[in-house]
Amino acid sequence: MHKKFIKFSKRSNYFFSKDLILVIVQFGLIILHFISFDYSIINKELTVSEFLGLGFVSFGLILIMISLITLGRNFSPFPRAREKGNLITNGIYSRIRHPMYFGLISISTGNCFINFSFMKVILTLLLIIVLSIKIKIEEQYLLVRFPNYSIYKSKVKL
Numbered sequence: 001m002h003k004k005f006i007k008f009s010k011r012s013n014y015f016f017s018k019d020l021i022l023v024i025v026q027f028g029l030i031i032l033h034f035i036s037f038d039y040s041i042i043n044k045e046l047t048v049s050e051f052l053g054l055g056f057v058s059f060g061l062i063l064i065m066i067s068l069i070t071l072g073r074n075f076s077p078f079p080r081a082r083e084k085g086n087l088i089t090n091g092i093y094s095r096i097r098h099p100m101y102f103g104l105i106s107i108s109t110g111n112c113f114i115n116f117s118f119m120k121v122i123l124t125l126l127l128i129i130v131l132s133i134k135i136k137i138e139e140q141y142l143l144v145r146f147p148n149y150s151i152y153k154s155k156v157k158l
Helices: 002-014 018-036 039-043 048-074 099-114 118-145 149-155
Strands: none
Touching: 018 099, 018 118, 048 099, 099 118, 118 149
């Protein structure tokens, strides 16, 4: 009984950490992107900029889907790997270390192309900053949890 309480306490502290704050900010920025997306482009002839934007958005969505499929039960929105998780280095992860974050940035960039505004550029830059911070924290956790992560990191540059 005592061990369960300690485990729960550790989890409770985890949910008031910088990890949770990063995830909340990240999802908040993503939600703002969806709110600001110009859905009227669906039923009209596209400009070159809108066409490029849809390409970026499509590429990002495909990258995220492939990442989720490859990660399977190892997926977590938090920077820390799951307790029983494994280091995934195959599939898309053999080419890109953080394909899901890359996909989010691609979607955000595409959103700027579709309907350019200063707010969308700011949202994209903020998302890049938040994801960069999250990547640094995540990689620190991964280096401690998986000793072979440093080898993987040296092989997969992007």
